[in-house]
Amino acid sequence: MITHFFTFLLAALTGIEQASLIDWTASRKLTWADFKAPPDPASSNAALTSSSINVEFGYDDEELQYTIKCRFDKNKSWVRIHNHVILSHEQGHFDIAELHARKLNQALKAYRFNAKTVNDDVNRIYDSVMSIHHSAQREYDKETDFSRNKEKQAQWLKIIAENLQELKAFAPYGAKAITPAQQK
Template sequence: MKWIYLLSLLITAPLFGQKIIWKEGQKLNWSQFKSETNRKGSNVVAYTHCGWEYTVVKSTNPNVPVKIEIVTIFNEDKSWKDPKRINDYVLNHEQKHFDIAEIYARKLRKEVMEKIKTSGDFDRKFQSIYNKISNEYRNFQILYDKDTQHGINTEKQAEYNLIIARELDYLKNFKSS
């Protein structure tokens, strides 16, 4: 149904148009897939452009506490669908891509909360933490599409639906506030 590309972490949020922030219980709908451009070829039914963004408030003094906010986003203007081939099953597969982005945002929040307390910690540690989580995220998205055959393999899709739900629950203490 599509390949996912990691939306780079951005310091300034309004660069890419209309965004939806991931919220528990809020589901995507087809009207939110607003791009008319199919960049993936004729065999792709939909493309979900999602990832996370962060903002940082820090001091030049390395001992001052740092504030980092990480949000999971879905970019409406870069997400698209083939209106002739969409259905609720495909939408569920795309929703899971968004949910996976939230899982890895929670993992990033967890590591940041555990390892970064000050502006100096941010300067020394954030980029390596980000790179590690970002690579894990990208690899999991690719594996998800490969294993589910972009949602075509219903048995594998059902397995991933459970895995994703369990991970969201396991990391519930790291939801965005």
């Protein structure tokens, strides 16, 4: 029996209808119809993508179980300028989130289960991956100048696609269990 249950969110999901969330899939690309929030009048951005990486986990003395979700929030994402370059840039943000969801899965799979420290260990792993994720998102905007540097934008999209392919083995991140016996 699982004795503990914790949820961590990149973006708060409390009270959001599940219908406003889109799970990341390779076959489902964002469209402008997905951006439902009104533009932020204080922002000069052309658009904003709100995505979350969620991990739910539970454990007992013998195993850790977890699930990861990477989602786009329609009700927190907005657009001011509609064009294919900006939409591609926003898809890049969502793809970067997926890339880090896979990295989180990779890190949790490599975790050496310890029932005494599992809660702190999973928190530390999550925080570490999310720190890298936030840095990657900022670097993406900086280097691409928010999609205006077309050469850098193309380079980034290529690198993101390559990294997603490299981490394809960590894409199916549904329910997982890690036990000490599996780690030997």
